[in-house]
Amino acid sequence: MRKNYYQKLAFMVILLTILLAFQKYTSRDKESFPEAKFITTSSTTHNLADFDPNVLTPERWQKLGFSEKQASIILKYKEIVGGTFTSKEQLKKCYAISDEKFEEIKPFILLPEFSAKDNSKRFNSFEKKEIIVTGKFNPDLKTVHDWIKMGFSEKQAEAILKYKSYLGGSFISKEKFRECFIISPENYNKLVPYLLLPAKTPESFKMSATQYSEKIKVKYYNFDPNRLDAEGWKALGFSEKQAQTIVNYRDKNLRGSFKNIDDIQKCFVISSEKFQEMKSFIKLNPETIKKEDIQQEKTDFSKTDLNTITFKQLIEFGLDEKSAGSMIGFRKKLRGFVIKQQILDTYDIDKELVQKLISIAPLDASNVPKYSLVEAPEDWLKDHPYFKYSADKIIFYRTTYPDDKKILKFLKLKPEYEERMKLYLK
Known part of the structure; x- marks a missing residue:
């Protein structure tokens, strides 16, 4: 028993010695790490070059590290101080530029530290000025x-x-x-x-400057409608677009001149009220009427197919060159119109005048080429405005599914796009 006791005691002493040695080893002083130093300079500093703050756009202020809102405030501040920054000190006073940011960009600003005395005094006096109201006012x-x-x-x-x-x-x-x-x-x-x-x-107030201008009464004077250019018609109260339409109607549709009062009244941009206002001031001079044009044959638009109507005929009807060119160009890409609504979808046309045209002229779509999705030529699919964005998918799907309904289902088009395609499908 005494032997076992000494063995246990010896074991405890050894264990305690090991623990003390381990503690001493782990708690000894270790070599400390050097103090970390972080670079706080903005990354924009490395990209900065000398600049004049008076010529910077909002985008260039943003490239200097300012937000879109800060850039806007800086430009407004520039307007407030007279439209030009005269010194670095003046720019520093803009509250959208922090002191830290200003110190960062200061070395690159192409302005004097302080402006001339007269400018600084003027600015200081502006800063100190307060709004003074002595009583109620209109x-x-x-x-x-x-x-x-x-x-x-x-x-x-x-x-x-x-x-x-x-x-x-x-x-x-x-x-x-x-x-x-x-x-x-x-x-x-x-x-x-x-x-x-x-x-x-x-509620009755209308902000539109155009509507306001319409309220201004026109001072009429005796005039010959065959001598007026677009500016002359604008002076009579017509908009720029209306004035140009009247000139086109006279020069193209009527072959250069109004022959009588009725010709003027028939121009669709001249309302009956407007015509009555200026009727008594219209003085047609026989010398300005091109009599030789009276015998010339005019286009009968009620018998002119919209799929064969020419550029010159559209000009004759009253369209300007831009509208006529857009309509002919769009028709060429489509290989012909199928319904009249397509014409109104043409980009950049005079829709009011075209609406009048399509209400008069017929549309024959019998010669417009149509295909099934399975048989349609690849070049037709890739060039046609209604198919070109889906052409590659159509060509891929029809190799496995030679069925138009399945192909349309796989395309997952918006209903309006699918309806447009169907206009040119068999």
């Missing part, structure tokens, strides 16, 4: 001088009046006044309690 009655006196710069005052003119000569409501981009939210909040304007915009 902004419609304010002049440039009044807005400057209130605290706005001359350019801002002119912009405010230009905006009023755009609205039709009145700010209409507080809502519309607030939309003036030159008036900041802070300044609007100062002004709004004093504005003698209704809070909401009337």
Whole structure:
């Protein structure tokens, strides 16, 4: 028993010695790692080159590391300070540029540290200026001088009046006044309690500048319609597009001149109301009427097939060269129109005039080539506007599934695209 006791004691001593040795080994001082230093310089610094901030576009500000919104703010700030940055110190004051970012780009800015005395004084005075309102007022009655006196710069005052003119000569409501981009939210909040304007915009008000211009009464004068060019017709209250259509109608359709009052009335862009307004001022001079043209044969569009109508005939009807060319070009790609609606889908045409044409002229689609998807020539599939984007798939599927219905099912087209294809399928 005594022997076993000593054996156990010896074992415990050895175990304790091992544990102490292990602890000492693991807790000894080890060589420390060097302190890590991280490079904080922006990656954009390496790509920077000298630049003039006055010529930078929003995209180039973004390339310098600014967000789209920050770039927009910087450009607005440039307009506020007069349209040109005059010094680095001035640019630094833009709140969209942090101090850290400014120090990063500062060495590359092609501007003096400080602007000339007169410029800095002008800028400082602008910064310190506050909007001063002494009482309630109607902004419609304010002049440039009044807005400057209130605290706005001359350019801002002119912009405010230009905006009023755009609205039709009145700010209409507080809502519309607030939309003036030159008036900041802070300044609007100062002004709004004093504005003698209704809070909401009337529903009857229409913002469109075009609609506003239509309200302007035309001052008529005696005129010969055969002597007027497009500008002359515009002066009578017609839009640029309408004026050009009238000139084309006269020069192409009527062979160079209106022969009588009825010819003018028949022009579809001249409404009956408009014709009555200017009727008494129309003075047809016999000398300007091309009598030799009266005997010339005119195209009977009620008998002219839309699949054979020529470029010259379209010009004769009143279309301009761009619209006529687009229609002929689209018809050529399709190898012919199948339904009249396709003509209205033509890109870049005068749809009003073409609508009138297709309501008169017939369409014969009997000679338009049609195929099944299985038999259609590859060059036809790859060139036809309705098939070319699916041509490769059609050619692949028909080698295994010689059935149009299955091929259409595999194509998984939108219903409207499938309907267009079916116009040219047997």
